[in-house]
Amino acid sequence: MNILEYQAREILVAAGIPMPPGGVARSGAEAGSVFSSLGVESAVVKAQVHAGGRGKAGGVKFARSAQEACEAANRMFAAPLVTHQTGPGGVPVKAVLVAGSVEIASEFYVGAVIDRRRGVPAMMVSSQGGVEIEEVARTNPSAIRTEPFHPLVGLQGYQARNLAASLGLRGRVATEAAALISGLARVFLANDCTLAEINPLAMTADGHTVAVDAKLNFDDSAAYRHPEWAKFADPGAENPAEARAKQAGLNYIALDGQIGCLVNGAGLAMSTMDIIKLHGGEPANFLDVGGGVTAQGAIEAFHILLSDPKVKAVLVNIFGGIAKCDLIAEALIQAGREVGFRIPVVVRLEGTNVEKARKLLANAASQLPTLTPATDLSDAAEKVVTAARQANP
Amino acid sequence: MSILIDANTRVICQGITGAAGAFHTKACLEYGTKMVGGVTPGKGGTKDANGLPIFDSVAEAVAATGADATMIFVPAAYAGDAIIEAAGAGIRLIVAITEGIPTLDMVRARRLAAEAGATLIGPNCPGVISPGACKIGIMPGYIHRPGSVGLISRSGTLTYEAVWQLSSLGIGQSTCVGMGGDPVHGLSFVELLGLFQADERTEAIMMIGEIGGSDEEDAAQFIAKNVTKPVVAFIAGRTAPPGRRMGHAGAIISGGSGTADSKIAALRSAGVAVAESPAKLGQTLAERLRR
Numbered sequence: 001m002n003i004l005e006y007q008a009r010e011i012l013v014a015a016g017i018p019m020p021p022g023g024v025a026r027s028g029a030e031a032g033s034v035f036s037s038l039g040v041e042s043a044v045v046k047a048q049v050h051a052g053g054r055g056k057a058g059g060v061k062f063a064r065s066a067q068e069a070c071e072a073a074n075r076m077f078a079a080p081l082v083t084h085q086t087g088p089g090g091v092p093v094k095a096v097l098v099a100g101s102v103e104i105a106s107e108f109y110v111g112a113v114i115d116r117r118r119g120v121p122a123m124m125v126s127s128q129g130g131v132e133i134e135e136v137a138r139t140n141p142s143a144i145r146t147e148p149f150h151p152l153v154g155l156q157g158y159q160a161r162n163l164a165a166s167l168g169l170r171g172r173v174a175t176e177a178a179a180l181i182s183g184l185a186r187v188f189l190a191n192d193c194t195l196a197e198i199n200p201l202a203m204t205a206d207g208h209t210v211a212v213d214a215k216l217n218f219d220d221s222a223a224y225r226h227p228e229w230a231k232f233a234d235p236g237a238e239n240p241a242e243a244r245a246k247q248a249g250l251n252y253i254a255l256d257g258q259i260g261c262l263v264n265g266a267g268l269a270m271s272t273m274d275i276i277k278l279h280g281g282e283p284a285n286f287l288d289v290g291g292g293v294t295a296q297g298a299i300e301a302f303h304i305l306l307s308d309p310k311v312k313a314v315l316v317n318i319f320g321g322i323a324k325c326d327l328i329a330e331a332l333i334q335a336g337r338e339v340g341f342r343i344p345v346v347v348r349l350e351g352t353n354v355e356k357a358r359k360l361l362a363n364a365a366s367q368l369p370t371l372t373p374a375t376d377l378s379d380a381a382e383k384v385v386t387a388a389r390q391a392n393p
Numbered sequence: 394m395s396i397l398i399d400a401n402t403r404v405i406c407q408g409i410t411g412a413a414g415a416f417h418t419k420a421c422l423e424y425g426t427k428m429v430g431g432v433t434p435g436k437g438g439t440k441d442a443n444g445l446p447i448f449d450s451v452a453e454a455v456a457a458t459g460a461d462a463t464m465i466f467v468p469a470a471y472a473g474d475a476i477i478e479a480a481g482a483g484i485r486l487i488v489a490i491t492e493g494i495p496t497l498d499m500v501r502a503r504r505l506a507a508e509a510g511a512t513l514i515g516p517n518c519p520g521v522i523s524p525g526a527c528k529i530g531i532m533p534g535y536i537h538r539p540g541s542v543g544l545i546s547r548s549g550t551l552t553y554e555a556v557w558q559l560s561s562l563g564i565g566q567s568t569c570v571g572m573g574g575d576p577v578h579g580l581s582f583v584e585l586l587g588l589f590q591a592d593e594r595t596e597a598i599m600m601i602g603e604i605g606g607s608d609e610e611d612a613a614q615f616i617a618k619n620v621t622k623p624v625v626a627f628i629a630g631r632t633a634p635p636g637r638r639m640g641h642a643g644a645i646i647s648g649g650s651g652t653a654d655s656k657i658a659a660l661r662s663a664g665v666a667v668a669e670s671p672a673k674l675g676q677t678l679a680e681r682l683r684r
Contacts, residue, residue: 085636114496114500114576114577116576116577116606116607116608116643117606117607117611119499119500119503119504119577119578120500120504120577121497121500134647134650137650151500151501151503151504152501152504152505189497192495192496192497194496219495219496219497220642221469221493221494221495221496221642222495222496222497224469224470225470225495251640253634253637253639255632255634263550264550265548265549265550265551265640266548266549266574266639266640266641266644267546267547267548267549267550267551267552267574267601267603267629267640267641268548268549268550268551268554268629268671269639269640270551270603270604270629270630270632270633270639270640270644271551271554271627271629271671272671273630273632273633274629274630274631274632274653274670274671275670275671275672276632277631277632278669278670283632286633286637286639286640288640319550319553319554319557321531321532321533321536321550321553350554350557351533351536351553351557352533352535376672377554377670377671377672378670378672378673381672
């Protein structure tokens with residue numbers, strides 16, 4: 001789960017991390033009054049969206065008065081924000097953050113992530129702040145310094161001091177930066193984060209460290225012990241098909257192609273997308289219905305797939321292990337009767353009781369004329385790509 | 394021989410009274426696994442439907458049954474605790490099937506299991522099977538056949554697919570290990586490649602990776618230096634969009650790293666035969682063996 005900057009700010013400020021004063025606004029007028037309430041000479045108005053690259057896209061504007069803050073906010077609310085991370089349609093701006101501007105002497109990067117190789121969280125710092133850390137990792141990896149957390153006791157004070165020193169900081173400002181880094185490590189652990197990032201961390205002209213931006217991502221698996229996350233949910237921001245799939249306990253991701261996929265298991269689902277592409281088609285989605293397959297799940301999955309107007313054909317790829325193929329075939333036939341297959345549906349079943357399943361599908365052919373059985377994975381991919389092409393010359 | 398488990402491995406199930414734990418305990422017993430008991434706190438002193446003794450704690454189960462391996466079906470919120478309990482009770486091999494364990498719980502459990510000297514497989518994995526000898530996990534046993542291919546995978550059903558293709562070509566397996574789809578997990582490709590390289594029974598190795606992380610890149614480096622047996626691979630997720638989690642918590646391309654292409658290139662440069670198509674997993678291995 002990703003949360004917005006103003007929401008992350010609240011968590012960091014509560015943890016004692018110094019940040020400029022600020023407040024959230026959902027209209028131009030509100031942005032103006034937030035500006036006035038801050039008692040600052042100038043502020044930055046920042047679009048609150050789940051995407052990076054806002055600055056270059058016009059999603060971050062400087063304001064010297066309440067009037068200017070109001071106007072900047074109104075411009076952001078007027079049209080979707082298109083950044084290099086949003087896709088061409090952009091994302092609507094529903095809130096802005098108005099935060100006091102900071103006179104920046106230098107900018108750093110500080111971020112905690114899960115270091116998968118070591119199996120622990122790790123704190124990264126870089127003297128190249130204000131740019132994406134991935135970019136620094138590509139172009140200048142030696143500018144990044146990493147300290148792994150101890151898995152049982154977390155990031156230690158000396159590690160935070162070493163990280164601050166590696167940024168070239170000395171004396172009081174180094175102590176301040178180390179405290180901030182320790183605070184960020186505590187936020188990471190206390191909130192089950194997968195990412196806790198301050199970019200940039202600013203050193204101000206008067207020699208203090210201030211977090212100018214904030215980004216927190218949470219571990220979805222830990223949601224059960226964080227009831228407070230409910231307030232961060234933004235159902236409107238989600239793709240409606242993805243929201244519907246989540247409700248049904250299905251793992252679905254919308255893509256741009258024309259061939260819908262219904263698969264059991266995540267690895268097999270990814271591979272199914274890959275083999276469609278290998279045969280010259282484009283997958284319309286990732287869909288993992290889970291290791292077992294129920295009629296209810298298959299029916300809901302077909303509803304979701306067939307509601308996408310781009311989908312010209314569907315590939316069902318099921319490996320029946322514990323879930324037996326004949327039961328899966330029955331579920332598919334029931335789904336076909338309930339949902340109505342208007343477009344070609346190519347079915348590839350393999351595994352337990354597959355012969356029985358093939359007979360069931362053959363017997364159902366008269367009721368489900370668009371359903372085509374496939375003999376193996378390559379055959380299935382070829383058939384579904386051909387069917388999609390014929391549907392859309 | 395095989396790696397990790399054999400016909401003498403004595404197995405308990407943590408979470409034996411839950412639906413999945415009970416179902417798969419029975420399936421493992423039917424496969425021939427030496428299931429010796431189970432653990433569900435509060436139900437100690439009773440027996441399961443197969444007549445296996447149930448204990449309140451892993452320590453009691455180990456003392457009474459001599460178990461040296463466990464398969465964990467405990468719900469995600471308590472599974473980290475279950476792993477640590479098993480490690481503390483002296484269990485040698487911990488196979489965690491549970492999906493959705495918080496990452497920070499796994500950070501701690503992984504460390505404590507290592508400190509206790511236990512070997513951890515998973516979580517969020519299908520388990521381990523040495524065909525014909527022992528099955529600890531949720532994979533359909535009958536698709537396997539005993540043989541000489543060692544299989545390592547991050548996936549579940551895609552592994553069954555690979556095993557099916559191998560068995561259909563008459564190629565058996567020494568041991569198949571699902572290392573799981575989570576970002577923080579137990580044994581990885583590198584350790585398992587080392588075990589298969591050292592295993593006399595294993596003549597060739599198949600590894601099935603996917604996008605996200607750098608386990609496959611690390612494996613490629615290890616293979617170049619340490620593995621003399623033929624290795625074939627498949628990497629799922631060539632068409633996956635960046636920044637999205639593809640079902641598995643660990644299957645995500647972040648910041649341009651963890652892509653399928655980078656993993657495939659690394660493996661090929663280490664001399665690994667990488668299958669282009671998931672339909673050609675068995676065939677790729679058969680061809681590599683003929684070479």
